[in-house]
Amino acid sequence: MFLGIDIHKRYAQVAVMDEAGELVEEVRVENANLDDLAQQYAGAEAAIEATSNYYHIHDTLSEHLDVTVAHPEKLNLISDTDKKTDRVDAKELARLCRLNSVPESYVPTDEIREARALVRGRQKLVENRTEYANKIHGLLSDHGITRKTKPLSVKGREFLRELSLPEPWEELLRSYLEIIETLTDEIERLDEAIEDRAGSLKETQLLMTIPGVSYYSALMIYAELGEIDRFDRDKEVVSYVGLNPVIRESGDSRFEGGISKRGSGRMRWILVQCAQTAVHTCNDEYLRRFYDRLAGKKSSQEAIVATARKLLVSIYHMLDRREVYNPPGVST
Structure with a gap:
């Protein structure tokens, strides 16, 4: 049956x-x-x-x-x-x-489901907190307050608490600030759980040897990729994440467009963030050299996306071989 x-x-x-x-x-x-x-x-x-x-x-x-x-x-x-x-x-x-023709979807293990729950839960809290920060910006704009204020910073919230607005907007401002405080506390609590979980897994320990990859980004990469042995080569991983270029061929013409954007948007986002940090903050020699070579020919966005793809290929081989980050041509 x-x-x-x-x-x-x-x-x-x-x-x-x-x-x-x-x-x-x-x-x-x-x-x-x-x-x-x-x-x-x-x-x-x-x-x-x-x-x-x-x-x-x-x-x-x-x-x-x-x-x-x-x-x-x-x-x-x-x-x-x-x-x-x-x-x-x-x-x-x-x-x-x-007919044995079901297009199969990956079913993650319990360990990976738990990792996904943690990082996706944290991401949702951050999105909610940003939403209330934007509400505060709108509220200030409605009352002609043009001073640049950061509701997500301690200093910014201290300034906002000293503001005097007519009711009911002052009450709304207080409510929004309370929600931001509560969300910030919950995000910090989840950060501790994420750090504990990432520190206990061999895969995330390997990923954190990459400059610019933290507990959170390592756990998200691990959670979104799943078990690495389900991929046979790095091109499959790149395609799974949606960082592969879209190529169209017709007759003698060949057009290479943007990336396919299939798969996990979270994974593409975190890889780009890690690539940005590795190139511009940590000055990783391997990725920086690759980025600089492309940046002279393409836009900075195209160059950083290609660098994220390069990083993903390294990640695949690291996890597949159980090796720390040690790219070729870089002095250690």
């Missing part, structure tokens, strides 16, 4: 197909009861889509079924139907499962 399971927040639509491609059963099941369904069809193959809540469901089903997680974007590309309903999606998953 082959099961296609279309997952939603509280329920799943299930289609069961036999070896001949005949539909055996269609049923809607509460997610809490999927374990019973899995036991009923124990030993069967199943396909689910990589949704936001698939980890727990994958683990539950895998106790009894051979589960493949489908990559959502690739699934849309190969699906042979334009209709989008729960029943249609479930049947399509079952069909692809039967």
Whole structure:
């Protein structure tokens, strides 16, 4: 039997197909009861889509079924139907499962899931804090206060507390400052957990030998890449992260455009940040030389993205070989 399971927040639509491609059963099941369904069809193959809540469901089903997680974007590309309903999606998953054609998505280990939760949670808190800092800037602008103020700095918040604004804006300002203080405390608390976690993993210890890579950036790189042995070569890693150039060929013409931007945006962002730090702050000889050579031909943004790609290739070989950062042609 082959099961296609279309997952939603509280329920799943299930289609069961036999070896001949005949539909055996269609049923809607509460997610809490999927374990019973899995036991009923124990030993069967199943396909689910990589949704936001698939980890727990994958683990539950895998106790009894051979589960493949489908990559959502690739699934849309190969699906042979334009209709989008729960029943249609479930049947399509079952069909692809039967044909052994499910575009597989990586399922991270528990260790990597925990690392992702930490770094992504911290990133969300930082985004929320920035949102309230922007609210304060807007509030000050509405009252003609043009002095440059940094609500995220201690000095900036001290200045803001001394301001006198008419109500209700003064109350709003106090509320925004309180939220920023609370978020800052929580970010610092997560930083401690991230430092502990990164310090305990061999992979992140290796990554932190790179100039410009800290506890947070090392853990994010590790969390977003996952197990390095699932890649056979550095080009696969570059493509997975979306730093590979888009190349279009037609006849005798060949055009190389920007990067594909597939994969994790977080990973591309942190690699660019690390490359910036390595080149402009830490003055890493290997990456700085590469960046300077490109900066004379391309824009600074193009040069730093290419440097981030160069850094990623080094990261792949470091993790693959279990070696510290030791680029060629650099005196140590």
